[in-house]
Amino acid sequence: MKQRLYKLVVILAIFSIFNLGAVRAENGYNLWLRYLPIENVQLRQAYQRQLSSIAIYKHSPTIDAALKELINGINQMIGKVPNISSIPGGAAINFKTNRLVLAKLDQPAIAAQFSTVERRQIGQEGYLIKTIRQNRVQQILIAANTDIGLLYGSFHLLKLMQTHQSLQALNIQQWPRLKLRILDHWDNLNGTVERGYAGYSLWNWQTLPGIIQKRYIDYARANASIGINGAVLNNVNASVKSLTREYLIKTAALAKAFKPYGIKVYLTAKFSAPKELGHLKTADPLDPAVIKWWQDKVKEIYHYIPNFGGFLVKASSEGQPGPGDYGRTHADGANMMAAALKPYGGIVMWRTFVYENKKGADRAKQGYEEFKPLDGKFADNVLLQAKYGPIDFQPREAFNPLFGAMPHTHMMMEFQITQEYFGFATHLVYLGSLFQEYLRKDTYQKGPGTTIAKVLEERVNPETADSNRLTGIAGVANIGTDVNWCGHPFGQANWYAFGRFAWNPMSSADSIAEDWLKMTFTNDPGFVNPIKKLMLGSREVAVNYMTPLGLSHIMNFATHYGPGPWSKFPGWDARDYHHADSVGIGLDRTATGSDAVSQYAPALAAKYSNLKTTPLNLILWFHHIGWDQKIATGETMWNSLVHYYYKGVKQVAAMQQIWQSMKGKIDEDRFNYVTQLLKQQHLEAKWWRNGCVLYFQQYSKRPLPKDCKEPGKAYWNYPTFKPDLPFPYHLDDQ
Ligand code: BDP
Numbered sequence: 001m002k003q004r005l006y007k008l009v010v011i012l013a014i015f016s017i018f019n020l021g022a023v024r025a026e027n028g029y030n031l032w033l034r035y036l037p038i039e040n041v042q043l044r045q046a047y048q049r050q051l052s053s054i055a056i057y058k059h060s061p062t063i064d065a066a067l068k069e070l071i072n073g074i075n076q077m078i079g080k081v082p083n084i085s086s087i088p089g090g091a092a093i094n095f096k097t098n099r100l101v102l103a104k105l106d107q108p109a110i111a112a113q114f115s116t117v118e119r120r121q122i123g124q125e126g127y128l129i130k131t132i133r134q135n136r137v138q139q140i141l142i143a144a145n146t147d148i149g150l151l152y153g154s155f156h157l158l159k160l161m162q163t164h165q166s167l168q169a170l171n172i173q174q175w176p177r178l179k180l181r182i183l184d185h186w187d188n189l190n191g192t193v194e195r196g197y198a199g200y201s202l203w204n205w206q207t208l209p210g211i212i213q214k215r216y217i218d219y220a221r222a223n224a225s226i227g228i229n230g231a232v233l234n235n236v237n238a239s240v241k242s243l244t245r246e247y248l249i250k251t252a253a254l255a256k257a258f259k260p261y262g263i264k265v266y267l268t269a270k271f272s273a274p275k276e277l278g279h280l281k282t283a284d285p286l287d288p289a290v291i292k293w294w295q296d297k298v299k300e301i302y303h304y305i306p307n308f309g310g311f312l313v314k315a316s317s318e319g320q321p322g323p324g325d326y327g328r329t330h331a332d333g334a335n336m337m338a339a340a341l342k343p344y345g346g347i348v349m350w351r352t353f354v355y356e357n358k359k360g361a362d363r364a365k366q367g368y369e370e371f372k373p374l375d376g377k378f379a380d381n382v383l384l385q386a387k388y389g390p391i392d393f394q395p396r397e398a399f400n401p402l403f404g405a406m407p408h409t410h411m412m413m414e415f416q417i418t419q420e421y422f423g424f425a426t427h428l429v430y431l432g433s434l435f436q437e438y439l440r441k442d443t444y445q446k447g448p449g450t451t452i453a454k455v456l457e458e459r460v461n462p463e464t465a466d467s468n469r470l471t472g473i474a475g476v477a478n479i480g481t482d483v484n485w486c487g488h489p490f491g492q493a494n495w496y497a498f499g500r501f502a503w504n505p506m507s508s509a510d511s512i513a514e515d516w517l518k519m520t521f522t523n524d525p526g527f528v529n530p531i532k533k534l535m536l537g538s539r540e541v542a543v544n545y546m547t548p549l550g551l552s553h554i555m556n557f558a559t560h561y562g563p564g565p566w567s568k569f570p571g572w573d574a575r576d577y578h579h580a581d582s583v584g585i586g587l588d589r590t591a592t593g594s595d596a597v598s599q600y601a602p603a604l605a606a607k608y609s610n611l612k613t614t615p616l617n618l619i620l621w622f623h624h625i626g627w628d629q630k631i632a633t634g635e636t637m638w639n640s641l642v643h644y645y646y647k648g649v650k651q652v653a654a655m656q657q658i659w660q661s662m663k664g665k666i667d668e669d670r671f672n673y674v675t676q677l678l679k680q681q682h683l684e685a686k687w688w689r690n691g692c693v694l695y696f697q698q699y700s701k702r703p704l705p706k707d708c709k710e711p712g713k714a715y716w717n718y719p720t721f722k723p724d725l726p727f728p729y730h731l732d733d734q
Contacts, residue, residue, distance in 0.1 A: 035158070038078060069158065104146070126174050198481070209249050242267050331374045347382070362596055383412045393476075403443050410458070425487025432512050436507075436509040446460055513536060545652070550619050551621075565691070584624055587620070627702055
C-alpha cells in the first residue's frame with residue numbers, strides 16, 4: 001500500500017513538474033507566455049547544457065525584468081534554474097562559465113562579435129542573438145544598444161524555446177520598423193470599456209496609485225514580448241478628468257510600473273479641457289490663454305510623469321469638441337498641443353476619423369477632404385492617425401486614401417483589435433490576415449510598389465528619410481479584466497499579431513499564427529497545421545456571412561452586432577451604405593456617383609472605376625450593380641450575393657468540424673469553451689445570412705438559387721425587420 005502510494009506521489013510529481021500534454025488545466029491567463037515543460041528529452045537536455053548559466057554586465061530595472069523572465073521561463077521549460085553571474089565592466093566573457101550572456105554593445109568584448117552594420121542597424125530597440133564558439137565551448141549572446149533591446153531579445157530567445165527550435169547556430173538581427181507601437185485603450189474612468197468585450201478596464205483607478213496589481217505587470221510583460229512600446233490609457237471619447245492632478249498621479253504610478261518594460265503611457269486629450277478644467281471662455285487653439293493653459297498642463301503632466309508619451313486626440317468628430325468649433329483647422333489644433341509637448345519630447349497623435357454624418361455626403365470621402373489640403377502643415381512631432389479604411393473598421397473596406405496622399409505628413413495606421421464589427425468576443429476571427437492585407441496594399445504614391453507598409457515606415461522618399469523620423473501604428477485594444485484578457489481564446493492571437501505587425505509591417509500572418517498557436521496551445525503539428533489554416537481563413541469567412549463583395553456597415557445600428565441592413569434611425573440609414581433598390585445593390589463611388597475613386601492615385605482610380613478591374617471583394621464598395629448583371633464569379637449579382645452568405649455559414653460549420661477533431665490535443669477547458677463559441681458563431685452566421693438574404697430579396701425580387709434552402713423567417717418579423725429583437729436562439733434548426 002505504502003509503495004503504491006509512493007508510486008502515485010512520484011507520478012503526480014512528474015505530472016506536475018512537466019504538466020504533461022492535455023492534462024494541464026488552462027484558463028488562458030498566461031497568454032503566449034506559458035513556458036510549458038519541454039517533453040522532448042534530447043531538446044530539453046540540449047537547452048539544459050546551453051542555458052545552465054546567465055551572465056550580465058550590469059543591473060538595471062529593464063535588465064532585471066529580462067533576467068526574471070529568463071529565469072522563470074527557463075526553469076519552467078527545462079526544470080533547472082540557471083546560475084546568474086556578473087561580469088565586471090570591460091572584461092571579456094568567460095567561455096568556461098558563461099553560457100548565456102546578456103550584454104550591451106558598449107562592452108568591447110561584445111561589440112567585437114558583431115559587424116558595425118549589425119550594431120547600427122538594430123538601432124535603439126533592436127537586438128542581436130548569436131551562438132558563438134571557442135575551443136568547442138558554445139555560448140549564446142543576446143546583445144543590444146539598449147536595455148530594452150536586451151529585454152526584447154530575451155523574449156525572442158524564450159519564443160525559440162517555446163516553439164522548440166535549436167539554439168545551436170543562432171544568428172538573428174531584429175529591429176522594429178516603426179517607432180511607436182501603441183495600444184489604444186478605449187477605457188472609461190468608471191471602468192467600462194467602449195467597444196470592449198472582455199470585461200472591464202484593466203486600470204483600477206480607485207486603488208491607484210497605491211496598488212500596483214500583478215496584472216499590470218503581466219500586461220506589460222505580454223506587450224514587451226511582442227515589442228509594443230506605448231499605451232494610451234483612456235478612451236478617445238475623452239473625459240477631462242484624466243488630466244486632473246488626481247488622475248495624473250494615478251497615471252504616473254502605471255507609467256512607473258510599465259517603464260522597465262519599455263512602455264510609455266499616453267493620454268487622450270479632450271479639446272475643450274481649457275474650458276472644462278481651466279474655466280476659460282474658449283478652447284480656441286490660437287487664443288493665447290488657451291495656449292498657455294495647455295503649456296501649463298503639459299508641464300504639470302511631465303512633473304508627475306517624466307516619461308509621458310503625449311496625447312491622442314479625437315477632435316471635431318462625432319460631436320467631440322475640436323478646432324472646427326472656432327473655425328480653425330486640424331493643423332491649428334494639433335500644432336498648438338504639439339508645441340506644448342515639444343520641449344519634453346512628447347508627441348501628438350491626431351486622428352483623421354472625422355465623422356459628421358452629413359446627409360447625402362459619401363462618408364468615405366470626409367477624412368481625405370479635411371486632411372489632404374493640410375499635408376505639410378503639421379508640426380514634426382504630430383502624427384496623423386488614420387483608420388485602415390475610410391469609414392470605420394469594417395470587415396472589409398477599400399484602404400484609406402489618406403495613405404499615400406500625405407507625403408509631407410507623418411502618417412500612422414489605426415487598426416482595431418477589439419472586434420467591434422467582427423462578432424465581438426464571440427466570433428473566431430484572426431485579424432492577422434486583415435493587418436497583412438492593408439499593410440501590403442499598394443497606394444501607387446510613387447508608382448507601383450508603394451505599399452502602405454512603406455508609407456508608414458516613411459521609406460517612400462529615401463532622400464528625406466532619417467532614422468529619427470516619427471513613424472507608428474496603433475491598435476484599439478481588445479483587453480479587459482476577463483481571466484483570459486480577451487474574451488475569446490483566439491482574441492489573444494489578434495493582440496499578439498498586432499504587436500508582431502507593428503514590429504515589422506511586412507510580417508506574415510501565417511507565421512505569426514503558427515508561433516502564436518505553438519506558444520498558446522501546443523507544438524503538436526496535428527493541431528497547429530489545421531488550426532492555423534482555420535485561423536487564416538476565418539476573417540474571410542466572417543466577411544462572407546456579414547458583408548461580402550464589398551458591402552459595409554449593415555450591422556445593427558445600435559450595437560454593431562448582428563445584421564441590420566434595415567437599420568434606420570434619425571440621422572442614420574443603413575441604406576446609405578448598401579443602396580439596395582429594385583435595380584441592384586452597392587454604392588457608385590465612380591465619377592458617375594460620389595467620385596470617391598478620385599481620392600486614389602490615378603492608376604488605382606482607373607482600376608476602381610471599371611467594374612471589370614475592381615477586385616471582386618470590393619465591387620459593391622465602388623459600384624452599384626444590377627441584380628441580373630453577371631459578375632466575376634460567373635453568376636448574376638443576386639445569385640452571387642446569396643451564395644456568399646450561404647458559403648459563410650457552411651464555412652463556420654466546417655470550422656466547427658475541424659475544431660471537434662482536435663479533441664484531446666489541447667486542454668479540455670479551452671477546447672470546450674471554443675467549441676461553445678463556434679456553435680454560437682454558427683448560429684449567428686445563420687442570423688446574418690437569413691436576415692441579409694431575406695432583406696435584400698425584398699429589393700431583388702428574385703428567387704434564391706436552387707441549391708440554397710429557403711432561410712428561416714420566424715425571427716425576422718418578416719417583412720418589417722424590426723430591429724433590436726433579442727438574439728434568435730431558435731435559429732438552431734433554420
Ligand atoms: C467607432 C466606434 C465608436 C468610436 C469611434 C472612434 O463605434 O465607439 O468612438 O469609432 O473611432 O468605430 O472614434
